[in-house]
Amino acid sequence: MTENKNDQMLLTDVERDVIGEVMNISMGSAATALSTILDKKVNITTPRIEICRVEEFEFSYLEPVVGVMIKYIEGISGSNMLILREADMKAILRQLLALGPDEEVEFDEISISAICEIMNQMMGSASSSLASFLGISVNISTPEVMDTTSQDSVRKMFAVQGEYLVSIKFDINVDGLIESEFISAMEPQLAKEIIGMSLGATEVTDVPEEIPEEQPKAEEAAVVEEPVRDTAPIAASSTVKEQKKQQVQAVPYTYQQLETEDKKKDAADSNLDLLLSVPIQLTVELGRTKKKIKEIADYTVGTIVELDRQAGDQVDIIANGKLIARGDVVVVDDYYSVRITEILKARDSVADIE
Incomplete structure (x- = not known):
């Protein structure tokens, strides 16, 4: 599959670099997810981008293949088809289901x-x-495995959407399991939309993009420092109580009353600092489910447990067993992290400490 000059004009060199970088970041996260599922090191390399006419789209060298359709339903609009070798998917399924290398895998339900x-x-x-890169909420529909994935069927499907398509090829390596290649195919309109939003995101939000990297370090500081702002209501409450007490006792010297209040405030601040030094266990909950004992007893290595959340849903952030916030899962330096998007419990709870 070769490109002519007219095909190349659909995307400039800069736009090619942008979509390549965006897809590289996205597939890097996908590789991390697959690595977690298979408990093996997974590498997906820098993409190679080609633009061609739909009738010239070629992937016969991968056949037989499995086609998976992903539709974007929020943030961006369009569809993306992953075309993978059938043999590669069978190898992944064997690993997931703890089957032997020679055991046959049927594509049943x-x-x-x-x-x-x-x-x-x-x-x-x-x-x-x-x-995270674009600074918007992006959601996808549940991926669908295509009934037929011949070249003709794929070409007909993309022909409805336009004359051209963008083909992005990736090399994939799963340690000791797969050394192969797959294709991500999308219509140029989707690629253009991602490129346009990416250019806007890099121009406007270069600094905010670093926030997810800072948050893991800031969480501990948040526990210690933020509640200190709420010490004023505590001191004020103490002041009111002391004023009422002094009025009843009719103490004639105002400066003695202020001295007593200052000592009370210092003691309250000292006690509060002591409380705020207590470590809090934070837990991120992806989801839950209920199963019967019989079902759990039948679990084996490779069993998939479905949770009550969909991919892309916010996760719960729990402090000492209490839900305090929700956020989005992001990947920072190959580590899962959480970007807080919603605080559920106000920090004025510290004001109840007396």
Whole structure:
């Protein structure tokens, strides 16, 4: 599949670099998700971008293949098809289901459901990474495994959307399991939309993008420092109580009353500092589910447990067993992190300490 000059004009060199970098970041997050699922090191390399006419789209060298359709339903609009070798997907399923290397894997309902879940985890992580980069909320529909994925069927599907398509090729390596390639195909309009938003995001939000990297360090400081602002209501409450007490006792010297209040305030501040030094255990909850004992007893290595959340949903942030906030899962330096998007409990709870 070669590009002519007219095809190249659809995207400039700068736009190619932008979409390449965005897809590189997104697929890096997808690789991390797959690595977690398989408990193996996964690398997805820098993408190679090609633009071609739909009737010239070629992937016969990968056949037989499995096609997975992902539709963007929030933030950006359009669809993206992943085209993967059937042999690669079978190898992933064997690893996931703890099967031997020679055991045959049939693409039955259970296998297709497992593929959808794997893609859901991978592309959910990729969309979260894309959302973090663009500074918007990005959600996808549940991935669908295509019934037929011949070249003709894929070409007909994209022909409805336009004359051209953008083909992005990735090399994928799963340690000791896969050394292969897959394709991400999308219509040029979707690529253009991502490029336009990416250029806007890099111009306007270069500094805010670093916030997720700072938050893990700031969480501990937040526990210690932020509540100190609320010490004023405590001191004020103490002052009111002392004023009422002094009025009843009819103490004639105002300066003696102020001296007593200052000591009370110092004692309250000291006690508050002591309380604020107590460590708090933070937990991030992805989701929950209920199962019968019989179902749990049948669990084996590779069993998939569905939770009550969809990919891209916010996760709960829990402090000492109490829900305090929600946020989005992001990836920072190959580590899962959480960007807080909603605070559920006001910090004035510290004002109740007396």
